[in-house]
Amino acid sequence: MISFALDDEERMIEEIARNLGKLLRDGMRKWEKDGVSSEIIKKYQETGFALIDLPEELGGVNAGFFKKVLALESMAWGCAGTTLFLELPSFNSHILVFADENAKSKYRDKMNKVGIYFDFDNNFSEENGKYTGSAKAVLGRDIALFFLVKDGKVLVFRNFEIQRKKPLALDAVGVNELKLSDSEPEDIFELKDKGRYFLSVARLYLSAIDTGILRASFEYSSAYAMEREAFGKKIAHHQGMAFLLSDFSIATSACQLYLWKAAWSLDTKQENFFQVCADAFSFISENAEKFTVWGVQILGGHGFVKDHPVEKWMREAKTISLLFGGKHISEIHSSEE
Structure with a gap:
C-alpha cells in the first residue's frame, strides 16, 4: 500500500518551516518594500534548510529534495519572494554539481x-x-x-x-x-549533463514555491468566502462559488502531489527525472496562475487592494511562470524526451 504519511524527521522539518512561514507572512509587505531583515536571515540560517538538498562536496548534507520541498512550500506560504531570497545561494549552488572540480572550488563560496x-x-x-x-x-x-x-x-x-x-x-x-x-x-x-540537472532542480524549487502560493491563496480566499454573506447566506454556500472553491481545493492537492513526485524522481535518480520535473513545473505554474486569479476574484474589489495578500500571490505566480524559460520551454523539453 502506498503511504503519504511523513516520517518524524519530515514532520519536524515541516513544522519548523511553517513557523518560519508565519513570520514571513507577518512581514511580507515590509520584505517586499525594504528587503529581508537580518533577524529573518538569522532565523533561516538556524534552521539549516539551505543545506538539506546540497551534496556533501558543496557543503550540504544530501538529505534529499523531498525534505527540501516540504520546507520551501511552507516558507512560500508566508512569502515567496523572501523564500527565494533566502534560498538563492543554495538554489544557485546546484549549477556546480556537474561542473569540473576547478569550477567547484573557484565558485562554491560565491x-x-x-x-x-x-x-x-x-x-x-x-x-x-x-x-x-x-x-x-x-x-x-x-x-x-x-x-x-x-x-x-x-x-x-x-x-x-x-x-x-x-x-x-x-x-x-x-x-x-x-x-x-x-x-x-x-x-x-x-556542464557534463548540459544543464539538465540544474534546470530540473530550478523547476522543482519554483514548483514548490508556486504550490505554497497556491495553498496560501486557497486558504485565505476560502476563509473569506465562509465569512462574507450575500443574499442571506455565506457566499461559499452559493452553488457557483462552491464549485469554484471545490476546483481550487482539487488543484491545490494535485499540485502538491505532483511536486512530491518530482522530488522523488530526483531523489531516486529516475531516468525520466528531467521530464517529470518539466511536467511538474508546467502543471503547477499553470494552475498557480489560474487559481491565484480566482483567489482575487473571490474577494471581489477587495482582492485588488493591498489590505489583502491575494493580489501579491497573483503577481508572484505569474512571475514565477516566466522564470528559466517558463512553462512553455518546460513543455518543449518534456515533448522532446
Whole structure:
C-alpha cells in the first residue's frame, strides 16, 4: 500500500518551516518594500534548510529534495519572494554539481553573488569571443557574477550592466535585467549533463514555491468566502462559488502531489527525472496562475487592494511562470524526451 504519511524527521522539518512561514507572512509587505531583515536571515540560517538538498562536496548534507520541498512550500506560504531570497545561494549552488572540480572550488563560496540565465531564445550573440545581448529576468539583489548558460557551457562575466526591474513581484529577492555589450567572459566551464540537472532542480524549487502560493491563496480566499454573506447566506454556500472553491481545493492537492513526485524522481535518480520535473513545473505554474486569479476574484474589489495578500500571490505566480524559460520551454523539453 502506498503511504503519504511523513516520517518524524519530515514532520519536524515541516513544522519548523511553517513557523518560519508565519513570520514571513507577518512581514511580507515590509520584505517586499525594504528587503529581508537580518533577524529573518538569522532565523533561516538556524534552521539549516539551505543545506538539506546540497551534496556533501558543496557543503550540504544530501538529505534529499523531498525534505527540501516540504520546507520551501511552507516558507512560500508566508512569502515567496523572501523564500527565494533566502534560498538563492543554495538554489544557485546546484549549477556546480556537474561542473569540473576547478569550477567547484573557484565558485562554491560565491554563489550568493551569482545571477544565472539560460539563453533558450538566443538573446545573446557572439562575435570573436565577445557577447552582446540582454537577459530579462535574473534573480538576485547583489549580483557580482553573471553565469550565462549556452549550449551546455557556463560563460562567467564580471562586467555587465544591471537594471532592477520595476516592482511587480518577487521584490524581496530582486528581478533584474542584465546586459552585455561586446563583453568577453572571464571564465568558461562545461556542464557534463548540459544543464539538465540544474534546470530540473530550478523547476522543482519554483514548483514548490508556486504550490505554497497556491495553498496560501486557497486558504485565505476560502476563509473569506465562509465569512462574507450575500443574499442571506455565506457566499461559499452559493452553488457557483462552491464549485469554484471545490476546483481550487482539487488543484491545490494535485499540485502538491505532483511536486512530491518530482522530488522523488530526483531523489531516486529516475531516468525520466528531467521530464517529470518539466511536467511538474508546467502543471503547477499553470494552475498557480489560474487559481491565484480566482483567489482575487473571490474577494471581489477587495482582492485588488493591498489590505489583502491575494493580489501579491497573483503577481508572484505569474512571475514565477516566466522564470528559466517558463512553462512553455518546460513543455518543449518534456515533448522532446
